[in-house]
Amino acid sequence: MRTLKRLFLFLLSLLVILALISFLLPQKQHIERSTSIAASTGDVYSYISNPKSFHQWSPWAKLDPAMQYQFTGPESGEGTGMRWQSQQANVGNGSWVITRAEENQSIEMAMDFDDQGTATSFFRLQPAGDTTKITWGFDTDAGMNPVMRWFGLLMDSMVGNEYEKGLATLKKMIEGKQAPA
Secondary structure (H helix, E strand, O other): OHHHHHHHHHHHHHHHHHHHHHOOOOOEEEEEEEEEEOOOHHHHHHHHOOHHHHHHHOHHHHHOOOOEEEEEOOOOOOOOEEEEEOOOOOOOOEEEEEEEEEOOOEEEEEEEOHHHOEEEEEEEEEEEOOEEEEEEEEEEEOOOOHHHHHHHHHHHHHHHHHHHHHHHHHHHHHHOOOOOO
16 A cells, blocks of 8 residues: 555656646747749749648648548638548647738638647748749647647647648649649
């Protein structure tokens, strides 16, 4: 019985220490990845501003080809959005809506991952000669949630890797002149 009590106190102490350490971890996470695409900013913008073409190059669409989509708002630009539902735990359910759009320059989206929290995602386009540099970014705030702060340590490698895959697919599609949906 005494050993069990010591084990319990040890585990409780460990939990308290991990919780206290979590408040020293970053509250906000920022991730971004970039690539250059041999196309005009207008060509690239047509893919990223229309949610109906998003699944053509999204890395998450490849993880769950049976994912369900629902589109809201106008065809593209501010106010357009998408809701997705997936049976895959690594894809989940959620929605996004474009909150700011500067044609051929940038897009900002408010993201809602249902019970997983919210975030902001963005695309920035910069012309560079015959190419366009596209930057895909993600910002989130873990607040005072100690679990989310620990999870934030893994965010760059998890989301960043998926962003790299998505940008590579987008580049291949655009440079191969496949028209967006």
